[in-house]
Amino acid sequence: MNAITSAPAVQTVHVPLGERAYDILIGPGLIARAGAEIASRLKGRKAAVITDENVAPLYLEALVASLADAGIVSAAVVLPAGEKTKSFEHLMTACDKVLEARVERNDYVIALGGGVIGDLSGFAAGIVRRGVRFVQVPTSLLSQVDSSVGGKTGINSRHGKNLIGVFHQPDLVLADTDVLNSLSEREFRAGYAEVAKYGLIDKPDFFAWLEANWKAVFAGGAARIEAIATSCQAKADVVVADERENGQRALLNLGHTFGHALEAATAYDSRRLVHGEGVSIGMVLAHEFSARMNLASPDDARRVDRHLQAVGLPTRMSDIPGELPPAEALMDAIAQDKKVKGGKLTFILTRGIGQSFVADDVPASEVISFLREKHP
Numbered sequence: 001m002n003a004i005t006s007a008p009a010v011q012t013v014h015v016p017l018g019e020r021a022y023d024i025l026i027g028p029g030l031i032a033r034a035g036a037e038i039a040s041r042l043k044g045r046k047a048a049v050i051t052d053e054n055v056a057p058l059y060l061e062a063l064v065a066s067l068a069d070a071g072i073v074s075a076a077v078v079l080p081a082g083e084k085t086k087s088f089e090h091l092m093t094a095c096d097k098v099l100e101a102r103v104e105r106n107d108y109v110i111a112l113g114g115g116v117i118g119d120l121s122g123f124a125a126g127i128v129r130r131g132v133r134f135v136q137v138p139t140s141l142l143s144q145v146d147s148s149v150g151g152k153t154g155i156n157s158r159h160g161k162n163l164i165g166v167f168h169q170p171d172l173v174l175a176d177t178d179v180l181n182s183l184s185e186r187e188f189r190a191g192y193a194e195v196a197k198y199g200l201i202d203k204p205d206f207f208a209w210l211e212a213n214w215k216a217v218f219a220g221g222a223a224r225i226e227a228i229a230t231s232c233q234a235k236a237d238v239v240v241a242d243e244r245e246n247g248q249r250a251l252l253n254l255g256h257t258f259g260h261a262l263e264a265a266t267a268y269d270s271r272r273l274v275h276g277e278g279v280s281i282g283m284v285l286a287h288e289f290s291a292r293m294n295l296a297s298p299d300d301a302r303r304v305d306r307h308l309q310a311v312g313l314p315t316r317m318s319d320i321p322g323e324l325p326p327a328e329a330l331m332d333a334i335a336q337d338k339k340v341k342g343g344k345l346t347f348i349l350t351r352g353i354g355q356s357f358v359a360d361d362v363p364a365s366e367v368i369s370f371l372r373e374k375h376p
């Protein structure tokens with residue numbers, strides 16, 4: 001890929017999933033156009049907008065006005081911000097609002113927010129009336145490049161992250177890149193970890209492009225839109241090949257086995273760790289563990305570490321403020337991972353940059369000794 005200098009334009013990534021096919025629109029000004037885009041694609045004229053306390057003051061009014069202009073009547077529910085909102089309590093509040101708004105199966109739930117709101121709203125859309133339509137308006141980089149695409153929805157359990165949920169594809173994703181300007185640097189960086197992930201899974205050229213162009217991606221404009229569109233296309237390709245994660249979709253979990261365990265170990269406290277930061281540390285650990293298993297060169301792990309550190313992401317467990325539980329407790333969290341089959345651990349390992357693979361025979365004894373080394 002080359003550095004991109006042309007003016008930003010809206011890009012469309014199509015997700016060809018048969019009767020569940022949908023478009024992802026990426027570019028500026030999409031919240032103002034949301035009503036028109038939705039009305040031109042979907043039949044329903046009623047919506048429940050689910051959002052959070054941080055996003056509502058910034059974008060809810062504009063979204064509701066755009067829906068009204070297109071003849072769509074909407075009701076909104078504003079939930080607390082943060083990972084702890086992915087709970088049964090808040091799911092119930094959201095479901096009640098959807099029912100109160102008389103949203104029917106052809107109407108829709110609209111998620112206006114980051115990954116937490118998207119995951120919870122998608123779950124509500126998947127279970128109310130056994131499924132109503134669903135539109136994602138992702139407002140964080142992480143949700144634009146990852147969680148708004150692919151239909152994984154859910155909430156957390158005391159046993160771990162995303163352990164309760166359903167697959168429910170959106171009918172449309174509107175990724176308005178203007179909203180990314182309101183993110184804190186920390187939030188933007190956390191989303192960037194998922195962008196880098198696509199390079200590390202199977203796009204070494206994209207990873208090299210990011211190493212050369214990450215400053216332009218952080219600055220905004222066409223390079224940012226290109227990075228988001230490349231990420232969405234990469235995700236769409238994997239999801240289309242394996243929608244329900246029976247095999248290769250697990251590649252999208254690179255860095256997540258360790259990352260989710262670290263999120264659980266920090267009690268989802270965003271002051272200590274947010275999801276993308278856990279993924280950043282998890283991706284470095286996955287590369288280091290692959291090197292330890294003689295699958296990849298330690299130089300690759302160092303290269304990943306260098307790039308993620310350069311953008312300002314945490315890359316080591318010791319970067320997390322406060323105490324972490326012992327390696328054994330992290331291992332317990334890993335054992336609850338959704339990829340465990342017949343009690344056996346599945347990890348996403350790598351043979352080098354952009355050469356990730358699904359390993360379903362990873363000995364727990366190797367993982368625990370690795371964790372003890374990294375977190376004595």
Ligand SMILES: O=C(O)C(=O)C[C@@H](O)[C@H](O)[C@H](O)COP(=O)(O)O
Binds near residue numbers: 249256
């Ligand atoms: O869409 C997927 O598949 C992914 O694994 C993408 C992940 O980046 C995302 O965080 C996902 O929600 C994690 O899924 P989980 O099944 O490990 O909970």
